[in-house]
Amino acid sequence: MVVHLINPGAFSDSNVYLVVGSRTALIDTGTGRDNARNIAAIRSILGGKDLDMIILTHFHFDHIGGLKGMLDEFRCEAFAGAGDAPYIVNGDQRYIASDLFGDEFEPVEVTELMENDIIDLGEHRLRVVNTPGHTCGGVCLYDEISHCLFSGDTVFSLGVGRTDFPSGSATELVLSLKKLSGMDVRMLYPGHMEAAYDGNRAIRYGLSMMGGFD
Numbered sequence: 001m002v003v004h005l006i007n008p009g010a011f012s013d014s015n016v017y018l019v020v021g022s023r024t025a026l027i028d029t030g031t032g033r034d035n036a037r038n039i040a041a042i043r044s045i046l047g048g049k050d051l052d053m054i055i056l057t058h059f060h061f062d063h064i065g066g067l068k069g070m071l072d073e074f075r076c077e078a079f080a081g082a083g084d085a086p087y088i089v090n091g092d093q094r095y096i097a098s099d100l101f102g103d104e105f106e107p108v109e110v111t112e113l114m115e116n117d118i119i120d121l122g123e124h125r126l127r128v129v130n131t132p133g134h135t136c137g138g139v140c141l142y143d144e145i146s147h148c149l150f151s152g153d154t155v156f157s158l159g160v161g162r163t164d165f166p167s168g169s170a171t172e173l174v175l176s177l178k179k180l181s182g183m184d185v186r187m188l189y190p191g192h193m194e195a196a197y198d199g200n201r202a203i204r205y206g207l208s209m210m211g212g213f214d
């Protein structure tokens, strides 16, 4: 289980995770404000290995602003959920919300991920779980080997993502949380703030905040 937190995101930037197996993946890129430092950190951890791919949990600027710079550096493929990918490819600023960050997003090609796609990194097998609600096509990535979940802004250690941005939906978010609550989630690696050791508990808490228990 080798997960590195490259960019501790707090609120104004996202967490950026580097997952290292026989293949390597970066999960989210942050705003890009700290790309130079993040790239140096990634290079240092990889120690000559390639970065094989970048996976985006959703289309908000604080998660994808650094994408162009990362791709220029690592020359790898980028992936996003099929629902969110078109907004990234079209650089749709209203959805990406780059103005909230006083910045602009340059459109970037990304490959669409479908529900249950498996990203095999050797020691990690990340399964794509569609979790709309925070955005229309956000995804979580579930590691079937370690049972950890990269949850983007769907669920945090103590709370859930906002649903009042364009394409957000509280109803969809509750359904997504219910779906996650049926899985065995140990470590939770959210898009902002600290990781949680008991992912199941964080998901239940998030669902209770949404009033989502039947």
Ligand SMILES: [Zn+2]
Pocket (backbone or CB within 6 Å): 058, 060, 134, 153, 161
């Ligand atoms: Zn977001």
